[in-house]
Amino acid sequence: MSDAPITESATAVLRGSGLLKSFRSDRIETPVLRGLSLEVLAGELTLVSGPSGCGKSTLLALLSGLLRPDAGEVEALGQSLWSLDDQALERFRLQHTGFVFQGFNLFGALSAVEQVMLPLGALGFTRKQARERALVALDEVGLGPRSGLRPAEMSGGEKQRVSIARALAKNPKLLFADEPTSALDAANGQMVIDLLHRLARSHGAAVLCVSHDPRVVAHADRVLHMEDGRLLDDTRLGALQG
Ligand SMILES: Nc1ncnc2c1ncn2[C@@H]1O[C@H](COP(=O)(O)OP(=O)(O)OP(=O)(O)O)[C@@H](O)[C@H]1O
Ligand SMILES: [Mg+2]
Helix, strand or coil, X not given: CCCCCCCCCCCEEEEEEEEEEEEEECCEEEEEEEEEEEEEECCCEEEEECCCCCCHHHHHHHHCCCCCCCEEEEEECCEEHHHCCHHHHHHHHHHHEEEEECCCCCCCCCCHHHHHHHXXXXXXXXXXHXXXXXXXXXXXXXXXXXXXXXXXXXXXXXXXXXHHHHHHCCCCCEEEEECCCCCCXXXXXXXXXXXXXXXHHHHCCEEEEECCCHHHHHHCCEEEEEECCEEEEEEECHHHCC
């Protein structure tokens, strides 16, 4: 088991070190993360790949402040995440992180623009400011003209773009995406990948994305391969891209 970070860089904005996590059911304890360490860089799309059940979603949950590790540290934007109290952690997540899920996580009763405004209101923007910002974000994902639609009136690809706009509108430094293209067809999947890539490039976010989608691999700057709760491989693809 190695506790050394697998890359070293001044622009690492997210660090996990010695992360351990087990789940217990019926008195059987199953280790899921086994002393995993990594660094994630700003301005890059980093892909986490690996077989089903190897711990990818669990890793994202630990790094994004959703799930407390049994042992180990998460340092996000220089802040030791798991030493914060619940309220400060909630605040940190609201201010600095975005999360894009496979299932979109939208509210059925809200229009696209209202979905995007919701976290902005919690961040202290006035309703007018939140609306303006939300419309800019929806424009950026190509949904400006459809900002009044509710989830039931949107395609899967449109819903995922709303959830990306919701993250984007906060201009988060850290963006997490767990299989964001797996419920989408090829064209919509491609659009979502392009958006995530652009978020890293033009907004300077560290984008950490779990995916089995070969098109994501083609667009990633770096691929981390996990197996059985460990990182086996860290491949930088930058040299292959323009
Ligand atoms: N809340 C939980 N309670 C108990 N076991 C859990 C829990 N969450 C995850 N696990 C177990 O931890 C292991 C890793 O789960 P995880 O969801 O991280 O895998 P994954 O790599 O994301 O898989 P997939 O590619 O199928 O999404 C699995 O064996 C899973 O059953
Ligand atoms: Mg998963």
